[in-house]
Amino acid sequence: MDAAATLLIHEEQALRRTIARYVKHATIVDDLFQEISLKVMRRIDSVRDPQALRGWLFQLARNACLDWLRAPERRTTIPSEHLAQRDAVGDLGRNPADKFMANERIAAVQRALKELPESQREVLRLRVDEGLDHEAIALRLGISRQAVEVRLCRGRARLKEQLEDIIQGDL
């Protein structure tokens, strides 16, 4: 048995747990597990240090989950007036990650954003909305890159704190 197969058999449960932190629907967990398994088979040779194998596998799984969550079709927004209707037919809210993506959660994020100090909110907006890197944000705001990183970290940490209850239901 080759290294990839051995690793996948050994780490399957941990891998599934990791995926399930992002998407809870069993079918999607299966799909993502298959996708990650293929990537492991193709890329395992790129890992030189055996000690780094588990970390590499975790990052691979995380990236696959984030790619899935960020896929354009997942970003399709549903008008709030249709939420109940689509819930009723089971098209929406089929898993916690879906629910998190639903408009009500987005509204919660928007509310939490408003609660942030202006300095943190502005840095987050430039990072997320305009996609600027830290250096560009620093130039735009006339502050140091370190200050940008501090504000981003504090802003994110504060958002997580404020949204803890909402996230708890999803993780």
Next chain:
Amino acid sequence: MSPASTHLNLKLRCELSCDEVEALLPLIADGGAAGAPEQNNDPALFAHLATCDRCQASLAAYDLIDVALVQSVTVKPASVRVLRPRWARPAPLAAALAATLMLSGGWLTLGTTTRPSPPTVAARSMPIPGPVTVAAASPPTIDIEIVTMPGSTAAHPHYLIRRGEQVMLVSPPSIQAEAPSSARQASYSPNRY
């Protein structure tokens, strides 16, 4: 000291505590910092993440918030609705009536008989005075009110159209004829129907 600098110091150590990792999670979720933790440059950190449920859950929370943040800047709040003024929400027939009157252009232009020449390039960028535009992406400030008259039936509807101090009573025959002169003008009454 910035989180990235802290990360550089932590890299010198092999063992990381959950609290130390927790401090780095926003950086990992952000992914854009120079010297931010990556699997290639910090295998020890990711090895910790691979085996620590608490830190994994925390990172997933940051990741999910990040995804929602991206969505939140692309989604308009659900509560925002475009409210049209009363005149912009008449019954379909009344709307058609109004549109016909606007197109015929006679009565509401108040006797202006000269046909406007095609706009020049410069003129196109300027608002063209004249009949009120029905399409209301940005509601005009001209106050027009369309009221269904008492006694109006589906077969014989009658509408009163008020524009400022000017009032016009119209019925379907006057619409079909598209003749503003056939519309009977009534004196303005402050009483609303």
